Amino acid sequence: xxxxxxxxxxxxxxxxxxxxxxxxxxxxxxxxxxxxxxxxxxxxxxxxxxxxxxxxxxxxxxxxxxxxxxxxxxxxxxxxxxxxxxxxxxxxxxxxxxxxxxxxxxxxxxxxxxxxxxxxxxxxxxxxxxxxxxxxxxxxxxxxxxxxxxxxxxxxxxxxxxxxxxxxxxxxxxxxxxxxxxxxxxxxxxxxxxxxxxxxxxxxxxxxxxxxxxxxxxxxxxxxxxxxxxxxxxxxxxxxxxxxxxxxxxxxxxxxxx
Numbered sequence: 001x002x003x004x005x006x007x008x009x010x011x012x013x014x015x016x017x018x019x020x021x022x023x024x025x026x027x028x029x030x031x032x033x034x035x036x037x038x039x040x041x042x043x044x045x046x047x048x049x050x051x052x053x054x055x056x057x058x059x060x061x062x063x064x065x066x067x068x069x070x071x072x073x074x075x076x077x078x079x080x081x082x083x084x085x086x087x088x089x090x091x092x093x094x095x096x097x098x099x100x101x102x103x104x105x106x107x108x109x110x111x112x113x114x115x116x117x118x119x120x121x122x123x124x125x126x127x128x129x130x131x132x133x134x135x136x137x138x139x140x141x142x143x144x145x146x147x148x149x150x151x152x153x154x155x156x157x158x159x160x161x162x163x164x165x166x167x168x169x170x171x172x173x174x175x176x177x178x179x180x181x182x183x184x185x186x187x188x189x190x191x192x193x194x195x196x197x198x199x200x201x202x203x204x205x206x207x208x209x210x211x212x213x214x215x216x217x218x219x220x221x222x223x224x225x226x227x228x229x230x231x232x233x234x235x236x237x238x239x240x241x242x243x244x245x246x247x248x249x250x251x252x253x254x255x256x257x258x
Contacts, residue, residue, distance in 0.1 A: 001097035002072050002082075003027075005089045006057050011048055019048060030061035031070045038244065039257045043210050050199075051206045055244040055257075056084025074098050087127075101139035103130030107187050108150025114184035115154065118171025126185040156181075201225055201236045206245055209256045217252035 003023060007016045023044050027033040033041055038058040045054035060082040064072055072093065073079050079090035094100040105113070105126055113126050121129070134142050153160045161167060161174035172180055181187050194200055201224035208215055208223050215223055221233040237254055240246040247255040 001093050002060065002085070002089070003057065005092045006053050006084065007048060009053060009089075010050055015048065027061075029070060030064035030072070033058055033061040034065050037258055042206065042245065042257055046207065046210055049203065051203065051245055052243050053084065059083035059244075060085060072097070076102075095139050095143045099140045101134050101136055103127065103134050103139075104143045104147070105130045105185075106147065106150075107156075108154070109146055110185055110187040111156060111181040112146065112150050112154045112166075114181040114187065115159075115172040115179070116166065116170050117180065119180050120182075120184040123185040198232075198236050198239075201233065202240060202245070205237060205240060205254065209246055209254060212256075214249045214255045215253050216249070220254070 004016065004020050007020055007023075026044055027036060027041070038055055041058045042051060042054045045051055048054075063082050064070055067081075068078065073082070074094075076090055076094065079085050079093055080087070085093075088105065091102045091104050094102045095104050103109070109130060110121070110126055113129050114121050117125075117129070130146075133146075153164055154166070159174055161170070164170065164173070167173050204224050205215065205220070220237050221227050221230045224233040224236060226232050234252075237246070240254065241248055244257060246257055249255040
């Protein structure tokens with residue numbers, strides 16, 4: 001469950017589903033991921049984007065092996081102590097893997113809550129409202145239902161307010177006022193442009209290191225896609241090393257992470 005939640009961070013379900021199966025076949029538990037090394041985890045992450053997630057996932061596997069007998073923790077504090085695991089991911093693991101009565105607030109749930117309240121919500125308000133709605137003993141079923149409701153009925157565009165079963169309790173109900181979900185807690189905003197960004201250059205360098213052992217310093221600008229901007233390529237390459245996505249190479253180049 002932890003692997004799927006990390007994969008789903010900023011990546012669509014249809015891309016994640018087949019890759020999750022492939023990833024789990026190679027690394028069925030934290031011990032297998034630790035034994036293979038971060039380089040192998042990065043290789044298996046190819047095509048999913050945001051490669052830093054693979055590094056933090058491997059670090060989380062290390063923590064599971066060192067502190068939890070190779071198991072993913074079953075409590076909030078233990079999950080939050082894992083590298084790369086925040087409140088949303090921890091709650092998703094508790095609700096969906098361990099069937100605990102905690103509420104998961106993603107962009108769909110955040111939208112529902114703000115519309116029912118009729119105003120933008122602070123993160124603590126949204127989480128408190130969500131937690132208070134979970135029927136005891138039905139956390140898994142409740143979260144699944146609310147997430148599906150947000151994606152199918154209380155949608156970001158053209159919500160089906162006329163047929164919505166929550167209409168009588170909703171303070172907005174598709175009215176003329178501005179949608180209170182915009183800018184509310186839990187509701188994501190559009191990502192910045194990828195084309196030409198540092199993220200694109202980082203991805204190109206990491207992809208190249210999946211196929212070669214090292215990239216020379218002089219080749220960094222071309223591989224990153226900025227042949228006329230070596231300073232930018234240098235800065236991005238240094239960022240990869242700082243994030244654990246690559247190792248320093250000879251004379252300022254890059255090497256594959258071990």
